[in-house]
Amino acid sequence: MNAGKRGALIIFEGCDRSGKSTQSQLLVALLNSKGIPALPMNFPERSSIIGQVINSYLTNSKDLPDEVIHLMFSTNRWEHMNYIKQNLHEGRTVVVDRYSFSGVAYSAAKGLDFDWCYAPERGLIKPDAVFYLRAPPADLTNRTQYGEERYEKVEFQGRVAKVFDRICSEQGSYWHQFDATKPVEDLHAQIASITEELLPKVGTQPLEMLS
Ligand code: TMP
Ligand code: MG
Numbered sequence: 001m002n003a004g005k006r007g008a009l010i011i012f013e014g015c016d017r018s019g020k021s022t023q024s025q026l027l028v029a030l031l032n033s034k035g036i037p038a039l040p041m042n043f044p045e046r047s048s049i050i051g052q053v054i055n056s057y058l059t060n061s062k063d064l065p066d067e068v069i070h071l072m073f074s075t076n077r078w079e080h081m082n083y084i085k086q087n088l089h090e091g092r093t094v095v096v097d098r099y100s101f102s103g104v105a106y107s108a109a110k111g112l113d114f115d116w117c118y119a120p121e122r123g124l125i126k127p128d129a130v131f132y133l134r135a136p137p138a139d140l141t142n143r144t145q146y147g148e149e150r151y152e153k154v155e156f157q158g159r160v161a162k163v164f165d166r167i168c169s170e171q172g173s174y175w176h177q178f179d180a181t182k183p184v185e186d187l188h189a190q191i192a193s194i195t196e197e198l199l200p201k202v203g204t205q206p207l208e209m210l211s
Contacts, residue, residue, distance in 0.1 A: 005203030007037065007093035009084065009125055010195065013101045013164060014133035015157045017143040018180040019187065023133065024097045026188045027195060031093060036199065039087060042097035043077055050076045058149045070107040074120040077103070084125060088207065093199065100124055100210060101167050106151060109159035114166075126208040129198055131191055132168050135180035137161055 010027070012020035024040055031038035046055040050072055056062035057069050064072070077100065087094050100121035107117045137157035146152050151160070168175045176194055178187055 005091055006205075006207070007088045007091050008128040008195075008199055008202045009088060009207075010093060010095045010198075011099040011101070011127040011130045012095070012097050012133065013099065013105075013130055014180060015135070015137055015140060015161055015164070016149070016152050017140040017146050018133040018135055019184065020097045020133055022184060023131065023187060023191060024095045026184075027191055028095050030188075030192055031095075031195070036093065037091060038093040038095055040095050040097070041080070041084070043080075043099055043102070044073060045076055045080055048076065048079060050079060058151075060150055066107060066110050066112055070103065070112060070117060071120060073103045073107075074100075077121070077124055081124060085207065088125070096127075099127065099130075101130065101164065101171075104167060105160045105163040108163045109156060114163070121210050124210050126210045127174065128202045129194065130171070130175045131194075132164060132175055132177045133180035133187070134161070134164070134168075134177050139181055 012024045014020050021042070024042075028038045028040045044054040044058075045051050053062065053064075054069070054072055054076060057064055057072075084094050084096075100118075103121060104114065104117040108114045137154050137160075140146065140157070141154055151157070168177055176191075178190065180187070
């Protein structure tokens with residue numbers, strides 16, 4: 001690790017059970033094993049007060065208007081921005097399971113206006129890379145634990161996938177799309193090689209904001 005170089009903000013996105021958690025854990029473990037400081041995070045971050053409300057909503061013990069839960073997901077990211085920024089500036093790479101794009105994809109899939117959904121995300125730290133694990137939702141339904149939380153229904157995930165595809169085509173070259181049905185080790189190898197190329201490049205670049 002070169003002194004004075006910032007870490008990278010790396011995001012995993014995709015539908016429920018697409019393998020984001022597995023891949024983000026493998027990536028953090030790989031970086032750490034090479035002596036590169038990296039830490040995992042995930043959104044929603046369920047331990048804060050807002051995170052606890054989000055958890056009650058997702059586990060169906062609480063109902064909230066679509067707009068309200070949307071803004072809570074966004075607030076949950078904003079409340080962790082200083083923590084992320086500090087880690088990046090101290091040279092740690094932050095690997096995050098879901099970010100703003102999940103916020104937009106799930107709420108727009110319910111019928112909320114796409115631009116309205118994106119608006120509260122503007123100003124958050126822009127990721128250096130997004131790894132989008134893409135698969136037809138029907139291929140993911142037999143994975144473990146599918147179906148336990150609010151959004152884990154094939155029909156709804158199909159709509160979420162369409163919004164992710166739109167975001168992926170609009171966001172440009174920092175998005176990397178993968179076939180999530182590929183073996184875990186193959187995906188990990190591809191993701192690792194992109195990450196290893198990325199880290200030295202971003203180290204001296206200033207942080208940008210989502211716009
Ligand atoms: P998780 O399964 O990754 O813990 O995420 C919980 C659910 O919350 C998942 O179905 C996606 C959804 N979600 C949103 O609707 N908006 C958001 O901003 C985020 C981060 C997740
Ligand atoms: Mg889930």
